[in-house]
Amino acid sequence: xxxxxxxxxxxxxxxxxxxxxxxxxxxxxxxxxxxxxxxxxxxxxxxxxxxxxxxxxxxxxxxxxxxxxxxxxxxxxxxxxxxxxxxxxxxxxxxxxxxxxxxxxxxxxxxxxxxxxxxxxxxxxxxxxxxxxxxxxxxxxxxxxxxxxxxxxxxxxxxxxxxxxxxxxxxxxxxxxxxxxxxxxxxxxxxxxxxxxxxxxxxxxxxxxxxxxxxxxxxxxxxxxxxxxxxxxxxxxxxxxxxxxxxxxxxxxxxxxxxxxxxxxxxxxxxxxxxxxxxxxxxxxxxxxxxxxxxxxxxxxxxxxxxxxxxxxxxxxxxxxxxxxxxxxxxxxxxxxxxxxxxxxxxxxxxxxxxxxxxxxxxxxxxxxxxxxxxxxxxx
Numbered sequence: 001x002x003x004x005x006x007x008x009x010x011x012x013x014x015x016x017x018x019x020x021x022x023x024x025x026x027x028x029x030x031x032x033x034x035x036x037x038x039x040x041x042x043x044x045x046x047x048x049x050x051x052x053x054x055x056x057x058x059x060x061x062x063x064x065x066x067x068x069x070x071x072x073x074x075x076x077x078x079x080x081x082x083x084x085x086x087x088x089x090x091x092x093x094x095x096x097x098x099x100x101x102x103x104x105x106x107x108x109x110x111x112x113x114x115x116x117x118x119x120x121x122x123x124x125x126x127x128x129x130x131x132x133x134x135x136x137x138x139x140x141x142x143x144x145x146x147x148x149x150x151x152x153x154x155x156x157x158x159x160x161x162x163x164x165x166x167x168x169x170x171x172x173x174x175x176x177x178x179x180x181x182x183x184x185x186x187x188x189x190x191x192x193x194x195x196x197x198x199x200x201x202x203x204x205x206x207x208x209x210x211x212x213x214x215x216x217x218x219x220x221x222x223x224x225x226x227x228x229x230x231x232x233x234x235x236x237x238x239x240x241x242x243x244x245x246x247x248x249x250x251x252x253x254x255x256x257x258x259x260x261x262x263x264x265x266x267x268x269x270x271x272x273x274x275x276x277x278x279x280x281x282x283x284x285x286x287x288x289x290x291x292x293x294x295x296x297x298x299x300x301x302x303x304x305x306x307x308x309x310x311x312x313x314x315x316x317x318x319x320x321x322x323x324x325x326x327x328x329x330x331x332x333x334x335x336x337x338x339x340x341x342x343x344x345x346x347x348x349x350x351x352x353x354x355x356x357x358x359x360x361x362x363x364x365x366x367x368x369x370x371x372x373x374x375x376x377x378x379x380x
Contacts, residue, residue, distance in 0.1 A: 033059035037087045042234045043260060046083035052369040053078070053085060061362040062088050070358065071351035073329070074099060075259040077343040078363060079267060081371055082276070087260065091347075098237040098256040099345040102326025105255035106206045108229070108265060110154060110310025112213050112221060114285030115228050122216040124151035128158075128208060131215040132187060139188030144195060150212060152195040153205040154309035155293045161192035162202045172203050172252070181244045183211045199294040199307065203252030206310070210251025222249040233268075233275055235261040253326065259343050262332050266341035269311075269322055269334040290322045300325075301356040319364060323356075331355040338367050 034055065039045035048055045058078070065073045065088070074093040078086035087095065101108075116122035128148050129138060138145070144159050152158050164170040175185050186204040210221040217224045222240050230238050238261070241254030249255075257265075264275060269290065273281040292306035292313050299305070305312045305323065312323040324332040329346030333355075342363050344355035 033062050034086060035088055037084050039084075043079075043084045043263075044082060046080075046085055046371070048085045048366075051080040051083055051085050051371045052367060053080060054366040054368050057362055057366040058086055061358055062086075064358075065090055070354035071329070071346065071348040073344060073346045073348070073354065075343065075345045077259050077263045077341075079263055079341040080367075081339045082267060082271070084260070084263065089259075093259075093345075095260060096237065096258065098239060098258050099262075100326075100328075100330065101255045101257050101262065101345075102253045102328060102330045103203070104257075104262065104324040104326040104330045104332060105251060105253050106203075107310045107324035107332070108225070108255055109206055109210055109213070109221065109251045110289050111229060111265070111268070111281050111285075112225055113150065113154060113209060113310075114281050114289060116213050116216050116224075118282035118285055122150060122213065124149060124154070126150045126212075128153055128212055129187060131212045132183065135184060135187050140190040142191060144191040144193070148191075148195040150209070151309070153209045153212070154289070155196075156199050156201055156205065156307055157196045157294070158200075158202055158205040159191050159193040159195040159198065160186075160200070160202055160204065161190045162200065162204055164201065164203060175204060175207070179244070182207050182248055182250075183245065199297055201297075206252040207248075207250065210249060213251075214248075220247070220249070221251055229280065230261070232278060232280055233261060233264045235264065259345050262345070263341055263343045265324070266332040266334045266343060270336060270339065270341055300353040301360060303356065303360065317360065317364075321359070328352060329354060331359075333359055333363075335364065338364065340364075340367065 037045040048058055064070065065076060072091060074091050076086060076088045113122065126149060127146065128150055129145060148158055162171045164172040167173055175182055178185060186208045189204065213224060214221045237258055239256040240249035242249050268275050268280050269286055272283040273279060273286045289309035290311045290313055291308050293308050295306045296304050297307050303314050304316045305314045312325055314321045319335050319337050322334045329348035329352045331344045333342040342359060348354060
């Protein structure tokens with residue numbers, strides 16, 4: 001599993017969480033296991049059955065979560081064909097409350113990089129360190145570091161001599177605890193390999209990438225995200241863990257989102273970069289970033305996952321699954337062949353891959369047919 005920002009605030013991080021309202025959802029009258037999903041301006045809704053899903057299988061999953069069989073799960077959302085059909089909260093969570101997304105942040109930053117690339121302000125082949133002239137002279141600089149590209153950072157092939165599993169004592173813990181300039185910390189870190197030759201999970205590379213996106217766009221990465229991604233998505237209660245320099249967002253794992261906004265991210269991937277027909281990210285970038293670059297780097301719940309540009313990809317089952325993954329059980333799944341998105345957030349220290357398991361055991365098998373035909377008189 002990835003090992004990004006710890007669950008609790010640590011020295012050197014400022015956690016800014018927007019106030020949010022709402023109350024925990026409750027079962028519908030009569031003791032039914034699934035809570036009815038109300039259509040809103042931000043998410044069209046439909047019943048589970050109307051979207052061709054087996055209610056009993058999904059109700060069984062919700063019941064197992066409530067009984068704690070998967071550890072501490074805080075939310076479960078499922079959308080099909082752009083309609084939200086399951087929205088369940090547990091352990092006091094609610095629709096209006098943002099949740100730590102941990103390394104799901106990296107997948108979001110990949111989308112932001114794609115937006116900058118699509119507008120011509122950034123290129124995969126750009127040298128990463130060229131965006132930081134104010135940091136010259138850069139420590140441990142050599143030909144390898146000079147050739148490290150934006151694409152290398154996105155693909156986790158930076159070449160840094162950096163290992164963050166286990167987290168205690170790792171470079172990531174040192175960065176989180178240092179109360180120092182995070183960009184300087186990463187830029188000065190020594191190299192081990194020529195960039196592009198070896199895959200290694202490095203959160204520091206995405207922190208640096210956040211700085212690159214900010215420099216390329218002329219906007220700090222969180223402000224760029226608000227303008228180009230979260231604003232168009234109608235996301236709210238978005239916040240970031242931040243530090244130095246000047247409130248730099250932690251692009252390796254510091255994002256907080258409402259689960260329903262995380263589901264929008266999955267829907268954008270599913271719909272080739274669009275949200276409710278509005279272009280958000282280029283379709284070419286969605287295809288490129290969710291294509292395997294390094295095969296077989298993780299096995300979760302018995303399924304092998306490759307790494308692309310900030311996204312995980314698995315094709316070893318009956319379905320292609322694109323995933324964003326964060327420590328302690330934060331997940332976004334997009335399944336193009338089923339036109340399905342699933343999101344789960346959690347506080348699971350020892351069962352981080354629980355959602356991968358129930359994606360394959362309950363959610364995908366719940367797809368039993370295509371949706372019922374809709375008519376103008378049929379409520380959604």
